[in-house]
Amino acid sequence: MNITLDRNDEQLTGLLNVHLDEADYSDAVEKQLKDTAKRAQFKGFRPGKVPASLVRKMYGTGILVDEVNRLLSKNVDTYLKDNNVKILGEPIPVPSNVDFNNEKAFDFQFELGLLPDFELPADQHVELKRPTVALDDATLAETHEQITRQFGETTNPEVSEADDYLFGKLKKAGAEGEGQTVLLPINKVKNGQERFIGVKAGDTLTFDLSDAFGGDAGAIRSFSGLSKEEAAGATGDYELEVEKINRTAAPEENQELFDKVFGPEAVSSKEEFDNKVRETVQGNYDRESDNVLNRRLIDAMIDATPIRIPTEFFKKWLVRANEGKLDAATVDAHYNDYERELKWSLIRNKVVEDLGLKVGNDEIRNRVLDKILGQFGGGMQLTDEMREGMVGFADNYLKQENGKNYVQEYEAILAEKVVEALRGKVVVTDEPVTAEEFRNQNEG
Missing domain, CATH: 1.10.3120 (Trigger factor, domain 2)
Incomplete structure (x- = not known):
């Protein structure tokens, strides 16, 4: 077997040439043929007594192909490791018209993507900012509100108040379909909050979604189920069909x-x-x-x-x-x-x-x-x-x-x-x- 590599360092590619002679694979092929003959079953012949010529005719080409592929895989891999050839992914076989039935010597080629050596940036060369969050009263209040919602007692009053949530379906005004199920927090509405107070189940509210939440895409996304991009682009009127009002009483702060x-x-x-x-x-x-x-x-x-x-x-x-x-x-x-x-x-x-x-x-x-x-x-x-x-x-x-x-x-x-x-x-x-x-x- 002979393997050579033609490198193109400018393009970072290589062409691996592999030449196989009959001596490279013949012994292994013959061994496989003998093993196959022992197991082969043909009508008219006892197991293990099938003529070698018949086994070769039926299975010879397939065994040859398998053995050649095994040799290629093993030896190409060994060549790359022994010669420290760093490649991207795996070698890509170049299409060829190999005649396994009539030829004894075979030539194969593989495309390679070559990876050059590189160096990491010098120590302390890269500068980064780490965001440090200082908690404020509003953030802590939100956390306590979440605790209230999780552990407090929830009721469904007939009429909404400022600290209630409106449960219902939200969609773009005039859009087809029933919309997205949401739980809208009234106390997070920054503009026109009064429109959300005094609402009853069955009411439909039409409002500018972005304006209602002061253009805060994060606040919109947190309750609406919209993606980041959708929440940022949620302009114009939306409709909220209210199904019920949720009110949660704060739990007693005890053990x-x-x-x-x-x-x-x-x-x-x-x-x-x-x-x-x-x-x-x-x-x-x-x-x-x-x-x-x-x-x-x-x-x-x-x-x-x-x-x-x-x-x-x-x-x-x-x-x-x-x-x-x-x-x-x-x-x-x-x-x-x-x-x-x-x-x-x-x-x-x-x-x-x-x-x-x-x-x-x-x-x-x-x-x-x-x-x-x-x-x-x-x-x-x-x-x-x-x-x-x-x-x-x-x-x-x-x-x-x-x-x-x-x-x-x-x-x-x-x-x-x-x-x-x-x-x-x-x-x-x-x-x-x-x-x-x-x-x-x-x-x-």
Whole structure:
């Protein structure tokens, strides 16, 4: 067997040439023919006594093709690894007219997309802003309102008041269909709130949706079910067909409520309860701020890392690798997204290789256990027997889907380690924002 590579470093492509002689495959083919003869069953012949000539006639070409493909796959892969040829995706076979019935020597070619070496930006070269949310009274009031809605007693009065919710169907004025089911908070209406007070079930309200909520797309989206783009473009009149009024009385702030919200005896006074609410909300915003920072980090690293991509090969490979799901037109339309995803994958792999990052089985199992405990509120006290049972459950989960769950958890942990490693190499400064600004900036 002879393998050569013709490189075009300017285009980042290569043409791999593979030549097979009869000696490369003949022994393996003969062995397969003998094994097949032992198992073959033909009318008029006892098992294992079928003439070799008949077996060769019936199965020879198929066995030859299978063995040649096996040799190609194995040796092409070995060549690329031994010669440290870094490629994008997989080699693409060049169409050829190989005559397996009459020829003894075969030539094959494969297109390659070549990936050059690259360097990450120097430490402290990339600067990022991390949004830091300072809680205000309005945000805390919203949280207490949510607690009231969840744990308070709800009634359906005949006539609406300022703190009620209108349950019904919302649609663009004059549009066909019954509309989207919504629960509209009257106290969030900024303009013309009086029109929503004194309403009864069966009434239909027509109003300018954007004007009613002061142009706040986030507020509109939170109750309407509209997408971010739809909420931002929700101009003009809308109709709300009211089906009922919801009114929720605030629950008494006692130990029963404290236990319902935070678990048994987590807090024992109004002061502790308020502090715990603030702490919980702040913690949620802090986690979301970290998520925003991580997304910004990924984008910044992609933008700051010069990586040449064999564009035409990449497009061709995407279509081939996603046959039936992607066509050339779709790839062209979304190519920038595919390229950025590829670049991040290359950056991630380089960080893993440079730093020797690894993920242990215990880390994967503990991650699953944390998820299980999170479903119980995170405050559950485990006995040794309970933990042992959960470990077994976690292990069974990781084995499901033919190991797919294990791979997903492995990749998630590895991705977190890569981002954490990169965060130590960039400059991060805080960017104070209000809770409302933060929500509006990071919707959807």
